[in-house]
Amino acid sequence: MNELTRICTRCRRAPSVYHRPYSGERLCGSCFNESLLERVKKTVGRYEMFEYDSRIAVGVSGGKDSLALLRLLVELERDRPYAEVVAVCVDEGVEGYRDEALSLAGSSCRELGVEMHTVGFRELFGETMDEIAARDRELGTCSYCGVLRRRALDEVARAVDADRLATGHNLDDMAQSVMLNILRSDVVRIDAFTPVGRSLEGFVRRVKPLCEVPERETTFYAYLNGLEFQSLPCPYAEEAMRSDVRRFLNRMEVKRPGTLFTVYQTGLKIRGRGGGGEAGRCRVCGRPARGELCRACELSGMG
Amino acid sequence: MRVQVRLLGHLGDAAGSDEVGLTVEDGASLGMAVTRLVEELPALGDALIDSVLGSYTPKALILVDGVEASNLDGPATPLRDGASLVLIPVTHGG
Numbered sequence: 001m002n003e004l005t006r007i008c009t010r011c012r013r014a015p016s017v018y019h020r021p022y023s024g025e026r027l028c029g030s031c032f033n034e035s036l037l038e039r040v041k042k043t044v045g046r047y048e049m050f051e052y053d054s055r056i057a058v059g060v061s062g063g064k065d066s067l068a069l070l071r072l073l074v075e076l077e078r079d080r081p082y083a084e085v086v087a088v089c090v091d092e093g094v095e096g097y098r099d100e101a102l103s104l105a106g107s108s109c110r111e112l113g114v115e116m117h118t119v120g121f122r123e124l125f126g127e128t129m130d131e132i133a134a135r136d137r138e139l140g141t142c143s144y145c146g147v148l149r150r151r152a153l154d155e156v157a158r159a160v161d162a163d164r165l166a167t168g169h170n171l172d173d174m175a176q177s178v179m180l181n182i183l184r185s186d187v188v189r190i191d192a193f194t195p196v197g198r199s200l201e202g203f204v205r206r207v208k209p210l211c212e213v214p215e216r217e218t219t220f221y222a223y224l225n226g227l228e229f230q231s232l233p234c235p236y237a238e239e240a241m242r243s244d245v246r247r248f249l250n251r252m253e254v255k256r257p258g259t260l261f262t263v264y265q266t267g268l269k270i271r272g273r274g275g276g277g278e279a280g281r282c283r284v285c286g287r288p289a290r291g292e293l294c295r296a297c298e299l300s301g302m303g
Numbered sequence: 304m305r306v307q308v309r310l311l312g313h314l315g316d317a318a319g320s321d322e323v324g325l326t327v328e329d330g331a332s333l334g335m336a337v338t339r340l341v342e343e344l345p346a347l348g349d350a351l352i353d354s355v356l357g358s359y360t361p362k363a364l365i366l367v368d369g370v371e372a373s374n375l376d377g378p379a380t381p382l383r384d385g386a387s388l389v390l391i392p393v394t395h396g397g
Contacts, residue, residue, distance in 0.1 A: 005374075005375070006374070017366075017369060017374060018374055019373045019374035021373060216364060220364055220371065220391075223311075223364070223366075232316075247353075251361060254353075254360045255356075
């Protein structure tokens with residue numbers, strides 16, 4: 001044991017291996033795992049994310065967050081004999097990036113005994129993300145990918161009869177969304193900000209059980225539990241304004257621990273105050289839409 | 304003294320190797336070892352060091368003999384001869 005090692009503040013027995021600057025906790029490996037599971041359990045309960053018999057589709061990309069989420073939900077739902085967890089994956093068609101990630105997702109699913117279903121951009125939208133990135137376009141690649149990926153996940157979750165779609169969005173993602181919406185003055189999204197989507201007919205309800213878990217902790221969890229995950233950043237990611245916001249928030253979190261929680265909580269406080277208006281239905285697919293078409297139908301040229 | 308460094312994920316790709324041995328001064332701190340590492344492997348700089356803070360903290364978790372460095376003394380953590388460092392990228396996505 002290193003002479004600087006402190007005892008776990010939770011069990012008060014084992015040497016700690018992880019420090020949470022925002023709370024002052026120092027945790028041993030076992031208590032770290034337990035505390036993460038407890039936090040996810042509390043989040044799931046607080047927002048009533050699942051029913052006792054939910055068939056939960058977990059969006060798995062092969063990255064640390066989704067693989068951590070899959071493992072945590074398998075563990076959490078073990079006590080619920082009527083609940084089921086399945087993995088759903090999207091192959092956007094980003095050569096050298098997503099293919100490796102899907103292979104890692106497959107290994108993890110086999111290890112956990114979870115069925116895995118994959119759908120591709122090409123079969124759904126007629127072209128891959130690499131092809132979209134290569135053509136003349138008005139928007140950044142992330143705008144296309146984000147919208148089409150959400151659609152693809154919904155399609156595959158519906159195809160496997162899931163009633164919930166759980167995604168691996170962590171606290172960092174949530175705080176970034178709050179900041180982005182403010183910087184873009186996007187009052188519709190500010191108004192609708194939530195870790196749990198609405199129940200809409202014909203639309204699988206989306207939930208984000210890791211919304212209060214910082215990205216550093218999903219990273220440490222993945223390492224601690226020997227999860228083999230893809231850590232290559234997406235080759236198109238740097239185009240996004242989100243990268244600027246992420247860098248800013250990460251620096252603030254280092255200087256002022258707790259910033260991410262504060263921004264996330266602010267998002268929850270200012271939501272639901274009007275300004276969003278009621279969403280209508282897309283005339284092509286029937287999903288929620290602000291205009292005549294939803295963004296996925298608009299961007300994929302289905303309208 | 305010598306320390307052993309494991310570079311996970313894209314840090315290994317940037318460095319061109321998943322594992323490197325590093326010679327540092329006796330009594331060197333973690334921060335000194337990271338500085339030496341980036342001097343020897345300049346391609347690691349962008350992937351590991353935040354350009355504004357001049358620190359690895361937002362971009363990576365570093366384990367010193369299995370303990371996350373901020374649970375010790377952060378960059379000031381003194382290293383022992385033969386110490387094992389694991390550098391884990393905190394990469395967006397997943």
